[in-house]
Amino acid sequence: MSSDRVVELLHKAYFDELETVMNYQSNAITLDGVHAEEIKESLQADVQEELGHAEQIGQRLKQLDATIPGSAEFSASQDSLQPPEDSTDVLSVIEGVLDAEEDAIETYRSLVEAAQESNDPVTEDLAVTILADEEAHRTEFRGFQKEYPVNE
Numbered sequence: 001m002s003s004d005r006v007v008e009l010l011h012k013a014y015f016d017e018l019e020t021v022m023n024y025q026s027n028a029i030t031l032d033g034v035h036a037e038e039i040k041e042s043l044q045a046d047v048q049e050e051l052g053h054a055e056q057i058g059q060r061l062k063q064l065d066a067t068i069p070g071s072a073e074f075s076a077s078q079d080s081l082q083p084p085e086d087s088t089d090v091l092s093v094i095e096g097v098l099d100a101e102e103d104a105i106e107t108y109r110s111l112v113e114a115a116q117e118s119n120d121p122v123t124e125d126l127a128v129t130i131l132a133d134e135e136a137h138r139t140e141f142r143g144f145q146k147e148y149p150v151n152e
Helices: 004-030 034-063 090-117 121-147
Strands: none
Touching (some): 034 090, 034 121, 090 121
16 A cells, blocks of 8 residues: 555646646747747647656556545646746746756655655656656756857
C-alpha cells in the first residue's frame, strides 16, 4: 500500500501536468514572430506528452484506490509561464518553461524517494520514466535559451 506522501505527490504532479498543458497551449497560440516558430512547435508537441503524463498519473492514483482530483481542488502556481503581454517575448516563455520543468523534476525526484520508502516499485518506475521526459524537455529549452541571450 502506498503512503499518504506518495498520493500527495501524485496529486501535485497530476495538477502540475494539467496546468503545464494549459500554459504550453496558450503560449503556443500567443507567440508571434520568426524566432517563435520552433518554440511554438516544441510546445505543441510537449502538450501531448504532458497530457499523457497526467493520464498515467491519474491511472496510477486509481490503481492505488486514491481519488483523482477535480478542478475544484486545483490552484494555479505557474506564474512565470503565463503568456506574455508582448507576443514576441519568446525568452520569457522559454524561462517560464524552464521554471515549470525544474519544478516537475523536483516533484518527480521527491516521488521516486517517497515510492522507494513506501516499497511501491510501480509508482517509482512511473516517476523515473516521467522524470526522464521532464529532464529531456529541460535540456531542449536550455538549448533554446542559449539562442536568446538576455539583452541588458
